[in-house]
Amino acid sequence: MTGLAVTRVGHSCHLLEIGGRTLLTDPWFTVTPTYDPGEPLAMSVAGLPALDAIVITHEHYDHCDLDALLALRDVPVIGPGTVAVRARERGWTDVRELEAWDSTTIGNVTVTATPGRHGVHEVTYVIQGGGRTVFFGGDSLLVPAFKELPGRFGAFDLALLPTNGLCVRPAGGMQVVMNATEAAELTAILRPRVAIPHHYAFTSGRLGDLMITKGDREPLAFASEVARLVPATEVRVVLPGQRVIPVSGS
Structure with a gap:
């Protein structure tokens, strides 16, 4: 086995x-x-190391900031069809279009798209x-298909999970991201060695937080x-820039 690390x-x-x-997962560099x-x-973006692939879950700007990455158009982009269209429009030629249960390889690494649900x-x-x-x-919601993952993929070393339970106020408070309890329920399904929360500090600005979005910004929950x-x-609640090694090489 070789090592695993995440920053x-x-x-x-x-x-x-x-x-x-x-x-690189779900890039967002333009605030x-x-x-x-x-x-x-x-x-x-200029400070990024050499990348082997960019992995994107959906086309929302805070997860698919392709315009900030135009200098990296030689790096393969992996995403669903909605992301693939945007990448090709911006000049990427190596676009790996994956829907749920499709896979691609980057060297000896296999990337498999699995189900999700969002706005x-x-x-x-x-x-x-x-x-x-x-x-x-x-930033998926908790979906029933996640129960299939241990049977399909075996033991998990690391899970990177959204936790803020983001709701859209103009849509009647519709929830579009799993909350802390739901993320913990998914952790209980996957049983990874280490789980790292993300997607919790996000803000729509003072007025946006009052009128458009509502979310839990406390990862300790x-x-x-x-x-x-x-x-x-x-x-592990990880600050930006922290590098975590969930399991060492052997």
Whole structure:
């Protein structure tokens, strides 16, 4: 087996080192007054290491900031059809279009799209390489198909999960992201060695938070729920820029 490491850039954007490859998840580098990760980004696009792939769950701007990555159009982009259209429009030629249960390989790393549900079409991912398995949840809701994942993929080393339970006020308070309790329930299904919450600091700005979105910005609620439901899993609340090694190489 080879090592596994993850560095949180901010929001749901991570640098994932697995199987000797480096993948970037759900990129977001362009901050606006009404769309802010609510925490400092760990690095700029110029500060990114060499990437082997960019993995995107859906087309929302805070997960699919392709315009900020135009200098990296030689890097493969992996995403569902809605993301693939945007990537091709912006000049990417190596676009891997995946829907639920489709897979592609980056060297010896396999990326499999798994079901998800959000306000727009979304997939989640299982990423495997070097004998390690990671689940990346983007900002999905909890869906029944997640119960299939251990049977399909075996043991999980790491789960990266949204936790803020984001609701859209103009849509009658419709929930579009899993909350801390639901993320803990998914952790109990996957039973990873380590779980890292993300997608919790996001803000729509002072007025946006009052009129458009509502979410829980406290990641420790997730840690508390996991401790109750699946104490064998270690929860790491990771600040942007922190590099975590869930399991060392062997």
